Amino acid sequence: MEKMEGFKKLTRIDVALKLASKECSRVSIRGEVINIEKAPGRILAEDIISQYDVPPYDRASMDGYAIMHEGSFSASPTNPAIFRIIGIAEAGGARKRIGEGETVEIYTGAPMPEGADAVAAAEDCIRRGEEVHVLKPVPKFANVSKQGEDLKKGEVVLRKGRVLRAWDIGVLAAVRIREVAVRAKVRVGVLSTGKELVDISDPGSMEWTSIVDSTKPMLKSLLNEVSCSVIDGGIAPDDVEEIRSRLVKLADEADLLITIGGTSVGRKDLVPEVLRQDRASKLIFHGIAAKPGKPFGFGIFLGKPLFMLPGYPVSALVGYERVVEPVIRSLIGIPERRRRRVKAVIARRVPTTPGLRHFLRVRLEGEGERLVAVPIALTGSGLLSSIANADGIVVIGEDKEGVEEGELVEVELLDG
Numbered sequence: 001m002e003k004m005e006g007f008k009k010l011t012r013i014d015v016a017l018k019l020a021s022k023e024c025s026r027v028s029i030r031g032e033v034i035n036i037e038k039a040p041g042r043i044l045a046e047d048i049i050s051q052y053d054v055p056p057y058d059r060a061s062m063d064g065y066a067i068m069h070e071g072s073f074s075a076s077p078t079n080p081a082i083f084r085i086i087g088i089a090e091a092g093g094a095r096k097r098i099g100e101g102e103t104v105e106i107y108t109g110a111p112m113p114e115g116a117d118a119v120a121a122a123e124d125c126i127r128r129g130e131e132v133h134v135l136k137p138v139p140k141f142a143n144v145s146k147q148g149e150d151l152k153k154g155e156v157v158l159r160k161g162r163v164l165r166a167w168d169i170g171v172l173a174a175v176r177i178r179e180v181a182v183r184a185k186v187r188v189g190v191l192s193t194g195k196e197l198v199d200i201s202d203p204g205s206m207e208w209t210s211i212v213d214s215t216k217p218m219l220k221s222l223l224n225e226v227s228c229s230v231i232d233g234g235i236a237p238d239d240v241e242e243i244r245s246r247l248v249k250l251a252d253e254a255d256l257l258i259t260i261g262g263t264s265v266g267r268k269d270l271v272p273e274v275l276r277q278d279r280a281s282k283l284i285f286h287g288i289a290a291k292p293g294k295p296f297g298f299g300i301f302l303g304k305p306l307f308m309l310p311g312y313p314v315s316a317l318v319g320y321e322r323v324v325e326p327v328i329r330s331l332i333g334i335p336e337r338r339r340r341r342v343k344a345v346i347a348r349r350v351p352t353t354p355g356l357r358h359f360l361r362v363r364l365e366g367e368g369e370r371l372v373a374v375p376i377a378l379t380g381s382g383l384l385s386s387i388a389n390a391d392g393i394v395v396i397g398e399d400k401e402g403v404e405e406g407e408l409v410e411v412e413l414l415d416g
Contacts, residue, residue, distance in 0.1 A: 007265060007287030007294065012398065013357055016288050017323050020298050023284065024305045024327045027255050030184040036172045039164045042182040043227050043332050048158040050175040053148035058112040060089070061145045065103040065125055065132050066096075066116035072138040080126070080133035089113060103132055112144060119143035151175060161333045163227070183332045188223055189250030189304075191233035192216050193243060193262035193271060194311060199235060215260050215313045222320060226328050238262065244274045251304045258324065261311030264295040271308050275299040281306075289398060291356045293318030314387055318359050339392075339412040344371035346394070346409050351402040360403075361390040362411060373411055390414060 011019070031045045060066065067083055075081035083103035089096050091109030098104060098115045106112075106119060118138045126133045151157050157171055158164075164182070172180060197213040213235060220230045233250045236243045243262070250257055262271040263286070275283040278301065286297040286308075296319035297308035307324050309316040326336055344364060352358045362373040373394060376386050392411035396403060403409060 009285075010287045010289040010294065010355075011285040012289050013322050016285060016296070016298065017326055019284055020305065020307070020323055020327050021330060023298075023300060024256070024331060027305065027331060029186055029255065029331055031181055032184050033179050033181050036169050036178060036180055039172075039180055039182060040166055040169060041227060042164050042185075043334055044158055044160055044162045044164060045181040045183050047156050047160050048172065048175070048177065048180070050151050050153055050155050050157050052151075052175055053153050054151035054174045055145050055147060055149065057095075057147050059091075059145050060106045060108055060110050060112060060119045060143060062119060062121055062143045063107050064119045064121045064143060065134070066098065066106045066113050066119055067103045067134065067138065068098070068100060068115060069118035069138050069140045069142070071101060072118075072120065072134045072136070075134045075137050077135045080135050083132050083134065085127075085130050085132055105132075117141060117144070161335075163334055183227065185227050185229040186256060186328055186332060187231060187254045188228045188328075189231045189233055189247075189254030189257045190216060190219060190223075190260070191243070191246050191250060191257070192235045192260045192311075193238065194235065195237040197235050197261075213260075215309070215311060215316045218313055219258065219260065219309070219316065219320060222317075222325070223328075226325060226334070227332060228328065238270060240270050240274055240277065243270055244278065247274065247301055247306070251302045254304065256328070257301060257304050257306040259306065259308050260316060261309075263297050263308040263310055269295070272297055272299075275301060275306070278302075288319070288323075289356050290318055290322070291353065291358050293322070293359070294356075296323070298323070314361075317387065339414070341410050341412055342371060342392075343408055344373040344411050346403050346405060346407050347372050347374040349402065349405045350375055350396070352396050352400060354401050355398055357398050358396040360394040360396060361386045362392055362394055363389065364391040364411065371411075373409055387414075 072081040083101060086102050087096050087104045089104045089106040089110040095111045096104050096113035098113045104113050117140050120134045120138045121143060124136050158168055192213050196211050198210045200212055223230050231254050233246045236246045259271045262269050272283055272286045275281045281301045283299040287294055288296045292315040295310040299306050309319050329336055350360060361376040363376055365372045365374055376390050392413045394409045394411055
């Protein structure tokens with residue numbers, strides 16, 4: 001049995017990110033053109049410039065009567081302005097024309113008649129046969145949506161790099177765009193390691209003593225949030241050749257590779273060994289100065305960047321959020337994740353190890369006019385509940401020896 005040894009060198013997180021970013025900058029992410037109905041969540045590959053005004057003409061913004069506003073100047077309930085009704089204007093219908101003292105009954109979205117410059121709201125009018133009595137003055141352009149008021153021809157309506165949301169699809173449809181150029185999804189091959197693990201999608205293999213692979217479903221969800229296409233390589237046993245064989249297959253299909261587990265310094269932590277033994281691969285760093293998250297590594301496998309995440313969920317989350325996700329966001333041209341931050345006082349003393357960046361999970365409580373950060377866990381990288389029950393993260397720098405009770409700290413609020 002080989003003796004376990006500690007990490008020979010720990011790489012600071014900012015250095016790890018720099019090294020990984022440099023290697024991944026060589027990855028080319030293609031573009032594609034897709035129907036707008038399939039575009040939500042995708043990343044826009046070019047600026048969208050409107051070729052049309054929206055609305056394309058002056059139109060009524062509510063039901064009522066289209067008039068020349070001057071004719072209603074002195075209108076009141078006791079002295080109404082009277083207009084003769086000469087027709088009806090409906091959305092999608094032909095444009096009408098009115099003269100002085102005339103009006104058309106008009107519905108929301110209908111084009112304004114020539115000569116009309118305002119709409120008297122139906123509730124401010126009384127209809128008497130073929131006449132309408134307007135009971136109050138109507139300002140010019142009242143209840144009228146002007147041509148180009150929403151979107152103007154020649155205007156950049158959506159910027160390159162935007163993550164398209166449902167309302168953006170409405171904008172694209174409004175300017176008559178049916179297909180849109182988006183960044184192709186980053187293809188990420190994901191492989192878990194460990195013969196003790198079972199996949200949640202394979203209930204037939206589970207026993208009450210089974211260890212369910214909970215880190216991979218979490219990771220796949222995170223990757224889907226940043227426009228990645230996940231290729232699931234399954235679960236590899238603790239065997240160098242089997243791990244290598246699975247990675248070879250994934251490398252043939254994916255832009256990036258991620259392994260989960262097998263990255264520490266025990267006998268069964270074999271993923272770094274796969275890189276060391278392969279002449280066409282290289283191990284760039286193994287071990288980062290973080291707690292949790294120390295057993296994180298990065299290298300190149302057969303020309304493809306390989307991120308080696310720890311198996312424990314919280315450790316994996318730290319490595320993913322601090323290194324993997326920023327690299328992916330840079331590749332596809334979307335801004336880095338920026339969590340809202342709040343100030344709080346720490347509820348009790350928390351000791352830390354100098355030289356390591358610590359990620360303290362906390363719960364926030366109100367105490368008078370101040371917020372109090374109650375530590376949930378600093379260790380316990382396998383405790384999913386420590387994240388599920390947390391309101392935020394306190395990042396304690398490498399140069400500190402902990403935080404004292406009552407010390408003011410900055411809390412990164414978790415999503416939601």
